[in-house]
Amino acid sequence: MFIPKEPGTLVSAMEDLIDEERDAALGNGGLGRLAACYVDSLASCDLPGWGYGLRYNYGMFQQRIVDGYQTEVPDYWLNSGNPWELPRVDKTYNVRFFGGLHDEKDPETGKVKRVWDGGQVVQAAAYDVPIPGYDTTTMGNIRLWSSRPNSSFDLSSFNEGNYNQAVEEKKSAENITSILYPNDNHMVGKELRLKQEYFLVAATLQDIIYRFKKGKKPWCEFPNQVAIQLNDTHPTLAIPELQRILVDEECLEWDEAWDIVTRTFAFTNHTVLPEALERWPVDLVKHLLPRHMEIIYAINLFFLQKVEKQFPGDRDLLVQVSAIEEGSPQCLRMASLAVIGSHTVNGVAALHSHLIRTTLFQHFIRYYGEEKFTNVTNGISPRRWLHQANPNLSQLISSKLGGIEWIKDMEKLRALNDLATDKEFQEAWMDVKLHNKMRLAGYIKNNLGIEVSPDALFDIQVKRIHEYKRQFMNILSVIHRYHELKAMEPSELDEATPRVVIFGGKAAPGYYIAKLVIKLISSVSAKVNSDCSIKNKLKVVFLPDYNVSLAEVIIPASDISQHISTAGTEASGTSNMKFVLNGGLILGTVDGANIEIGEEIGKDNIFFFGVLAQDVEDLRHHNRMGKSAMVSSLCAVVQSVREGEYGTPGVFAPLLDTLTIGTDYYLVSVDFDAYIEKQREIEELYKDKSCWAAKSIRCTANMAKFSSDRSIREYAERIWNIEPCPLAATPEAILND
Ligand code: CR1
16 A cells, blocks of 8 residues: 655655556565566576576565664565465465485385475465566466465364464474575575475476476476476575475386486576575484485486596595585585586676586586587566666657667667767767766655765666675775865865766675675764865765665766676676676676676776786785785775774774784785776766766667577576477466466
């Protein structure tokens, strides 16, 4: 229900109503948002594919900044109902956890089969979120599972003595989809998280198999009818789960079942960060899913036997590729299981796919060869990230191109190249940018009380706060700039390009160093913004509660956005694509999809700096050996923070120590001088408005490659082997499925 902001007022504008709508914040960062763009593209390209996920009651927390520190507030997004979902009372499945195993002889065939029973049985209830394709009758769907006690659960059947236990069981069932784990690129080994992963997998496979069985085809047809893409390792238990269903429930032979499994699954890896790779203690898996652990052991044994046959005596290879990591505790390596159970494995940008071939999965390549490993560079939906987020730019483009066909074929945007130096068009283009910057400036004023000029260079870094993304390096460079400005003669200061540095992003609640970065940004913001001596040449803003809705306001308003991860650490990035599509230039490292963006829009239209991925390991080694001193520019900045320029000395010590006492793992010092030099170049260039406008236009004009339509067609053609079929996926089809 919509409640007017002030009692007695009426809704005057559609915008006010839209503002009341809450984001379905059911993911952490780029991984989930990528999937959202892919479902949009599936539908818009008439491809028969769905997304599956969990309907968490509490999505990503809301971020408030109190005294400069992040605090987390629960996101009870369903409080006022969710008008976009269809509860499917007819779609429920049971999911078992824990329990025991025994053998049972089939009285008819005499065959012995493994039975898993007992334990906790929970019900998965489906909620559909239909996703209409653009300019087609095709309707995509995201089916989200909500957990509840299974149908045999009935409070009244419990006598007084069991009442407490009954309520506990109900709570335990509901707990499974209660809350999203708020860690981006970081694994947390909690039993409830593993329960969530299996719950998603078990419900989804039952749903897929139900639909397959309606077609009355033999099991050997399953991989021809069904393709399942594992979006990172989180749903990897689907591999042993399908094997279990085929062997234990459908009574197929092991080898026949395994052939079906490995022709059905494909796996996308989204990160190489060691702390993000899922490793589960074997005892935990065994306790929660006893039959699955048996099956995983068998899968692994048969796989290792094949490897041993091809490489006799190569014990190191077996250790490297095993799905079980020996040690205490013994751990299940989800990425290895995903590789073993899939026909194709892909990374999400060219560099990332190269890195997984040469590092993470190098040992698998020796056995499988190169063919199993491929690349599908990520993409973004032009419908949401240009047309919807930036309606004025969309309109300007359509008016010049004589239509809106570009919205389904971004190749059409290339015609804008011819207008890049057209003065009139440049003016109209930069006018839209100015309008978008005014909108963001208004938001900043209304929400934070900070005045920023839309004529200043808007320099934006919005993404999850993480050491590898180096927001820390950004704020240190801001301090460096502040010192420079303060040291300037008045005439020099007058010439300086005014800059507004905007940050946004959430830190995982338990990520202490990331939270200190937010505190440092807030402290620098308070100091710099109130220092009149620099004549508004620098403003620093931390925008609280970065989410998709805010992204739609921020992204169209950038002059520069920063994507400055240590080379080799950001698998792809997708906000980089969103900014460039909206005519924002990039300051970035030679990492992830930045590289391919540079190839497409031309090296002159992107600001690259920093070391290359291939040199990172050597530089880290150098650091560990104590062979490198911190660059003097950075020393001065660190010193000023230590001395209390931004509040009580000591507060930031653990953060600063990552550069000094630590080994500067993310190579801030190594990249720092090149980074500030690029910023200087940018500030100079920004003075030439026409040259800047031409670059901005060329950015948008050459982004065709990064449409999620292109990505999804690559998955369809090269991995799933499916074709567009406009009549197969209609709204009726969803309701009948
Ligand atoms: C990566 O960090 C990438 C998205 C989508 C993230 C980011 O660079 O753009 O995936 N990885 O592919 C991730 O969340 C768990 O891994």
